[in-house]
Amino acid sequence: MALAPTLPRRRPLPTPAGTARAARRRAALHWVAVHSTAVAAALFFLLPFVFVFLTSVMTDHQALTSDLWPQHWQWSNYGKVWHTPGFLTWWRNTLLYATLGTVLTVVSSLPVAYALAKFRFRGRNLALMAVVAMMMLPPQVTVVPMYLFWAKQLHLTGSLWPLIIPMAFGDAFTIFLLRQFLLTIPKEYVEAARIDGCGELRTLLRVVLPMAKPAIAAVALFQFFSCWNDYFGPQIYASENPDAWTLSYGLESFKGAHHTNWNLTMAATLLVLAPVIVLFFFAQRAFVEGVTLTGVKG
């Protein structure tokens, strides 16, 4: 008893066997509760994919009913969608838009992000604020004058160029994310390279670039996905010319043409979705890291 005051008061007393069993039972219940919630959530997230897939292989007739399970697995629906006039064109356009857009964005944004992260110059904070303002700007704010600019000055509407060309001049979101990452590279590396006589461009390409590979992969993926998913841009600039449509824009018109055929529409939906999912499984790491990057400095 004399020792009691010196013991930390909060320490739990030695547990008798009964309490330990209760604790174990509580832990088991907790495990079940957590995992059954997780299973319910997984159903919410995954069942839509399942229903979409099941409908996509139904016959035209069955797709009009409220059946959930296909009677005949009509795989030819996918062939039908694939051979829809225009589908391959949309596919090619989307790929061109996303690939070219991603390459241009990364090449033009990296030096800007590097300058904002590692150079000291007057107006740097102002420039940074401008980047953030650009990042937050809804595209609809500037779309009217931009459309007039591309239509009347450059006569490039009816194509995807009004969407691709601006990406050669840096993308605010990419600049911002890359800067956030480049800040984490210790300046000793950069200084050491300078002392070794590297110019800034050499430092960027030989020293910083290899270290920034994961971040570059992440922003490239983001950009690729945002081009792939873009609907507003193609709707504004490409809708007047079906040869310039992208998958996202074409998918909608596909629904128009196959008004009542949910099976074909869902097959087309899955064909638009599939490449994104496949790409994700190949680059899962980079992607999740990238999403975290957007929030790290939050």
Added chain:
Amino acid sequence: MALVNSALPPALRRKRRRERARTLAFLSPWLVGFGVFFLYPLVSTVYFSFMHYDGFAAPTFAGLQNWDYVFTKYPFFWQGLGNTLWLVVVMVSLRVLFGLGIGMLVTKVKSGSGFFRTAFYLPYLAPPVAATMAFAFLLNPGTGPVNHLLGELGLPQPGWFTDPSWSKPALTLLAMWGIGDLMVIFMAALLDVPAEQYEAAELDGAGSFQRFRYVTLPNISPIVVFAVVTGVIQAMQYYTQAIVAGKVASGVIGGSGQQFEPGYPHGSTWTLPQMVYSLGFQRFDTGSACVVAVILFALSMAFTGVLLRRKSGFLAED
């Protein structure tokens, strides 16, 4: 500054000049982009908001007529603003709460966490048009699987995208399906909370709610602010899902002849960005479209200001 500069030895001054040229060179792509794709159209939007212009005849000065038209005569302005604010308040808060909940769930899962993470994340990747089409099918009132299941369970079967009082909740459901981005951000933040703090709280006898309230929440509050502000910005831009859902549910798809009036049903999914599109590109009323664009700009920058003002370290140096 000039005085200090001229007092420098010439070699140093030359170095300064070289550094400035180098900085300019690195920034140049973006400086051009900022001028041509941000400043110019922004100034131009403000300019056109005071002009009559149909895209063909030369613009003529309109004074405040467009502004007056949008605020007092255009019948759909207040409805669109109201819907946008509904999305900002309801959709954003539900998404943040749900994202936090799913993030916490994923950190607690012991078995199969890889599977659950992927499952929860996957819908976020679905292209918005594809996801909206999928939901338009799942939630279609006639033969959709969701109402089919609700019917089996004896529950009411709402009209979802075809019912004005259910269309925004349906869009919110779609937004919650794609919660993956918030889940990952919250998950990372939750894993960063120091474990000692939980242990200390537990020794103090704190229950699980108190642990959440006094340990978890203070630690992740910057991320919550980040999620709210970026969510608000996204809600202000909310366009694709609303317009596609309206088109599919109404059965009117643009293109050949038919023109779709966004906002179906009864303007319940009609938002500010769609207003810019409809006024500018369907009615060729450039002036009024630019008025709405300026309002959209002002609202977005107000919210961005909140983000930058906070000492949340959003722009932290290191």
